[in-house]
Amino acid sequence: MTTTPADPAPPDAAQERFDATIARGDRIEPRDWMPDGYRRTLVRQIAQHAHSEIIGMQPEGNWIGRAPSLRRKAILLAKVQDEAGHGLYLYSACETLGVSRAELTEMLLSGRQKYSSIFNYPTLSYADVGTIGWLVDGAAICNQVPLCRTSYGPYGRAMIRICKEESFHQRQGYELLMTMTRGTDGQRAMVQESVDRFWWPSLMMFGPPDAESPNSARSMAWGVKRNSNDELRQKFVDMTVPQADALGVTLPDPDLRWNEERGHYDFGEPDWTELAEVIRGNGPCNEQRMAHRRAAHDDGAWVREAATAFAERSAARAREEAR
Amino acid sequence: MSGDRREWPLYEVFVRGKRGLNHVHVGSLHAPDDVMALRHARDVYTRRNEGVSIWVVRADAITASSPDEKDPLFSPSGDKVYRHPTFYEIPENVPHM
Ligand SMILES: [Fe+2]
Numbered sequence A: 001m002t003t004t005p006a007d008p009a010p011p012d013a014a015q016e017r018f019d020a021t022i023a024r025g026d027r028i029e030p031r032d033w034m035p036d037g038y039r040r041t042l043v044r045q046i047a048q049h050a051h052s053e054i055i056g057m058q059p060e061g062n063w064i065g066r067a068p069s070l071r072r073k074a075i076l077l078a079k080v081q082d083e084a085g086h087g088l089y090l091y092s093a094c095e096t097l098g099v100s101r102a103e104l105t106e107m108l109l110s111g112r113q114k115y116s117s118i119f120n121y122p123t124l125s126y127a128d129v130g131t132i133g134w135l136v137d138g139a140a141i142c143n144q145v146p147l148c149r150t151s152y153g154p155y156g157r158a159m160i161r162i163c164k165e166e167s168f169h170q171r172q173g174y175e176l177l178m179t180m181t182r183g184t185d186g187q188r189a190m191v192q193e194s195v196d197r198f199w200w201p202s203l204m205m206f207g208p209p210d211a212e213s214p215n216s217a218r219s220m221a222w223g224v225k226r227n228s229n230d231e232l233r234q235k236f237v238d239m240t241v242p243q244a245d246a247l248g249v250t251l252p253d254p255d256l257r258w259n260e261e262r263g264h265y266d267f268g269e270p271d272w273t274e275l276a277e278v279i280r281g282n283g284p285c286n287e288q289r290m291a292h293r294r295a296a297h298d299d300g301a302w303v304r305e306a307a308t309a310f311a312e313r314s315a316a317r318a319r320e321e322a323r
Numbered sequence B: 001m002s003g004d005r006r007e008w009p010l011y012e013v014f015v016r017g018k019r020g021l022n023h024v025h026v027g028s029l030h031a032p033d034d035v036m037a038l039r040h041a042r043d044v045y046t047r048r049n050e051g052v053s054i055w056v057v058r059a060d061a062i063t064a065s066s067p068d069e070k071d072p073l074f075s076p077s078g079d080k081v082y083r084h085p086t087f088y089e090i091p092e093n094v095p096h097m
């Protein structure tokens, strides 16, 4: 965008205006002055979020060709296409902070920026498609609904669009699992086995415990984050337990029980060393996911080149005709 | 690594939700030209009947007011409160006003 030039405001006044905007609960918009730390935090968070949507297409994409019916295949295709869309909304929100799309792509491909650890787990059975919709998209919804009110305008607006679409994702997953649990013993066992594998990694999606999440407090002061990791994790558990009961599956946690006093479910401690290992790159599928993403990028190069060449030729022809 | 010589230009996307409404800004995307921008806008921003009409415009063709000159630019309307209907006091017993 071209901007009509304005005198650069003295930093103190700008900082005051920024603080006042945050204090009012108002939104910061792209061309407002903002502290460097705020900008960096947002770039990191939004980029990681965008990369997660993009890499997140892979585990489910694995089953598109093997979906058991045309109906299920159409649903899965639409869901995976939505995730691509989510990635694009978020990349464009991130670009309003002054990073280019090429840089963001490069940071994903080089591994300098991360994506959600959950997508480094494999989808071993078809029931995983249902479990991902129910638990993984369910956890994502818990994380994302409060982000609709995040202090950075473009991020919040992207989250609103995403949240509208996520509800379809969760419901199709739950309905798939319901259908399977009404089937044979073998199908019920398949659902239980899948839930057993995805339960703990889903809890890890909310990040490390608050005590070990050093940047959280600052993010909350800036209104970038609205709830702490542990709060959101608790909310997810409270929401999910009755859904598991209705489905007739067990959640693999012997410590899971209702706590009358707290008005919440108590639950066990996720294996934080596992989370750290997956983040470090040692999850079951880290290498496969990155290799696939790099190959997709390279294989798509000719399409990008052809579109660029076509656009250039059309523009040249238009100039010729105008003469 | 890739054949991108440079980044495709940025387009801002505006969607008319239904007849009778203004086009509203919904986001942005990169495309090599106007036609592709429109195609991508359809796929990215209107997968669920979100619109009946789409505009795409190159972001570098938009001139915007600067947030820092907000006060001088918008203050004329601030001291012209008589432009707002609530400026005028009408007795309670006058209907439909
Ligand atoms: Fe998503």
Ligand SMILES: [Fe+2]
Binding pocket: A083, A137, A140, A166, A169
């Ligand atoms: Fe989703």
